[in-house]
Amino acid sequence: MNPELRKCAVRFVLFLASATVMLQICGTGTAEANEASHVRELERRIEENSKLIEKLIGRVRDLEEKAAGGCRQAAPVAAASSPQAGPSATTGEPGGNDLTFLDDVTWLHGFADVGLTYSGQRQGEGSKRKGFSIGALDFYLTPQLGTHFKSLVELIFEVNDEGETAAELERLQIGYAFNDYLTLWSGRYHTPLGYWNTAYHHGKQLQTTIQRPKFLNFEEDGGVIPTHMTGLWGTGSTRTGGGRLGYDLYLANGPKIKDSGKLDPNPFSDDNHDLAAGINIGYDFAGALDGLRLGIHALRADVDSYNPAGTRISRSEMNLFGGYGFYNSDEWEIIGEFYQFLNRDRSGGSGTHSSSLGFLQAGRIIGAFTPYARFEFSSLDQKDNYFSRLRDGYSYRRGLFGLRYDLTPKAALKLEGNHTRITNRDRDDYFEIGSQFSIRF
Amino acid sequence: MTILRSVPSFPSVFSECDSVNTLLTFATIKERVSMAARRISYLIVLLCIVCYCSPVRAELVIIGNGATVLGEDDIFDVFLGGKQFSKGIRLVPVDNAAAQEEFLAKVLHLNRVKYTTHWTKKAFRDGLRQPLLKAGDAETLEFVKRTPGGVGYVNTEPSGVKVIKKY
Incomplete structure (x- = not known):
């Protein structure tokens, strides 16, 4: 054989070998790298197709059954056969007249909880309470009435101290969203004060702890801050400086103090025809401070108190302002709120009275466990008609600690203890322990 | 030729080589080898393009x-x-x-x-x-x-x- 030819052939074979290796590297390398994901992708597609086929079979069966029955026409059948509008659904108009997208979302949600409690409290409602209990069953609905109209309805069933079940229309809001900057609600709503009241309220599964801060209790439970309002509420937000700035502005019936010493949010009518007005401004940070919200809030209202005969016995101009902070990360949840009252006596000559309340709570998230602690206080001037007329308008200190365990994202088990010291009026000093199983759906 | 015949793993490209007789000139073989190499290069590029455009990516x-x-x-x-x-x-x-x-x-x-x-x-x-x-x-x-x-x-x-x- 010609040596040149042999040499060329050897080079050629070497080239072929290297090409083969390249092919292997390129082909099998890529294939190996993508084989697993390719297989997963194919499996996913097969699964999707299987579901689609099942859905189509079901739909054909429905159509066949209804055609055989001859009792319905094709259009309603198509509409009713699936919660998801099919491709033949109306082609929406940019104006937003196509509302089919509103039909296929579950809009009924709720919370429920049961618990076990022991209280060493010697005075007042709930004193010496012990044993098992059911908490509340809370339903909330968010029916969408159009592209701009929306509503929010919350109905709650609770067992009172007498063991009787009571139903309450907790919220009834009908709103119109003009744009991102303004949604105007009317009806009964949670007072936009601080973070806790609107974020958690009756959603016990959402809040880390079992108990709310004592001074933020609901009106019927002896709370000293109005947690519900009936009136108008404008809210909106805009992105600015990398974060998001949100606001709440509201006008509502101011509360009154009933002869029982409890606040009444006046959901039916305003007793003194003097509207309450409030504001809440919060900023959600982004970037390095992502998860942090800081805000300020204020509320003004004239609050009258009444004796059992329904006669007004005092009037206070309630001026409340303060600030709050909330931080949430993968490891920490921290909440702090502060409220300062500067109430003016408008029925006597006792002048202006200063009172303050607040709490700071921190929880460390360790997987499904969240150990937490909270300190709360209220320092309330007993010469202020507003607090002296309220049954629970006394000063106190409370230290609280507990452990939360998230069984699933929608179910939590909590164990909690607290020590409370009432520092004026009927002095008391007691421990409470409790556990709670709470769910959301 | 023995060497060429011992590379049967690329039949699509080199099947023609089987019929090459001993009278082929060195230049002809060199040209064919060069052509085969080009084809392989194209094949590699094509494979790369196919891999890159695959939906998995x-x-x-x-x-x-x-x-x-x-x-x-x-x-x-x-x-x-x-x-x-x-x-x-x-x-x-x-x-x-x-x-x-x-x-x-x-x-x-x-x-x-x-x-x-x-x-x-x-x-x-x-x-x-x-x-x-x-x-x-x-x-x-x-x-x-x-x-x-x-x-x-x-x-x-x-x-x-x-x-x-x-x-």
């Missing part, structure tokens, strides 16, 4: 209905309920179950639990609704196509919708 594509006007920076707000309108049109975000995990991690930097909890709070406070959940790319694409204000995400190259951003 698809990226995450954020899509919007043709009537939707959205910037890249709005996606975060739309899927967390902070932005509900665009040029007077109500936005309708839709989740794609097949790509949701990737979307949450890449775009929102959240896991599924935190995302759901965020929406529970949003619904409870503001009366908003969590985005619809579609099974896969086809359903998501179909929904976005027919819904003014529709915004979604898919893993395949979409058609008939507006591409807002690719990840």
Whole structure:
């Protein structure tokens, strides 16, 4: 054989070998790298197709059954056969007249909880309470009435101290969203004060702890801050400086103090025809401070108190302002709120009275466990008609600690203890322990 | 020839070589070898292109209905309920179950639990609704196509919708 030819052939074979290796590297390398994901992708597609086929079979069966029955026409059948509008659904108009997208979302949600409690409290409602209990069953609905109209309805069933079940229309809001900057609600709503009241309220599964801060209790439970309002509420937000700035502005019936010493949010009518007005401004940070919200809030209202005969016995101009902070990360949840009252006596000559309340709570998230602690206080001037007329308008200190365990994202088990010291009026000093199983759906 | 015959593993390219007789000149063989090498190169390039364009390598594509006007920076707000309108049109975000995990991690930097909890709070406070959940790319694409204000995400190259951003 010609040596040149042999040499060329050897080079050629070497080239072929290297090409083969390249092919292997390129082909099998890529294939190996993508084989697993390719297989997963194919499996996913097969699964999707299987579901689609099942859905189509079901739909054909429905159509066949209804055609055989001859009792319905094709259009309603198509509409009713699936919660998801099919491709033949109306082609929406940019104006937003196509509302089919509103039909296929579950809009009924709720919370429920049961618990076990022991209280060493010697005075007042709930004193010496012990044993098992059911908490509340809370339903909330968010029916969408159009592209701009929306509503929010919350109905709650609770067992009172007498063991009787009571139903309450907790919220009834009908709103119109003009744009991102303004949604105007009317009806009964949670007072936009601080973070806790609107974020958690009756959603016990959402809040880390079992108990709310004592001074933020609901009106019927002896709370000293109005947690519900009936009136108008404008809210909106805009992105600015990398974060998001949100606001709440509201006008509502101011509360009154009933002869029982409890606040009444006046959901039916305003007793003194003097509207309450409030504001809440919060900023959600982004970037390095992502998860942090800081805000300020204020509320003004004239609050009258009444004796059992329904006669007004005092009037206070309630001026409340303060600030709050909330931080949430993968490891920490921290909440702090502060409220300062500067109430003016408008029925006597006792002048202006200063009172303050607040709490700071921190929880460390360790997987499904969240150990937490909270300190709360209220320092309330007993010469202020507003607090002296309220049954629970006394000063106190409370230290609280507990452990939360998230069984699933929608179910939590909590164990909690607290020590409370009432520092004026009927002095008391007691421990409470409790556990709670709470769910959301 | 013995050497050439001992390389039968590329029959498509070199089958012709089998018929080469001993009278072939060195130049002819060299030319054919060169041609074969070129073909192999083309084959390699072609394979590379096919591998690169394979759907398995698809990226995450954020899509919007043709009537939707959205910037890249709005996606975060739309899927967390902070932005509900665009040029007077109500936005309708839709989740794609097949790509949701990737979307949450890449775009929102959240896991599924935190995302759901965020929406529970949003619904409870503001009366908003969590985005619809579609099974896969086809359903998501179909929904976005027919819904003014529709915004979604898919893993395949979409058609008939507006591409807002690719990840």
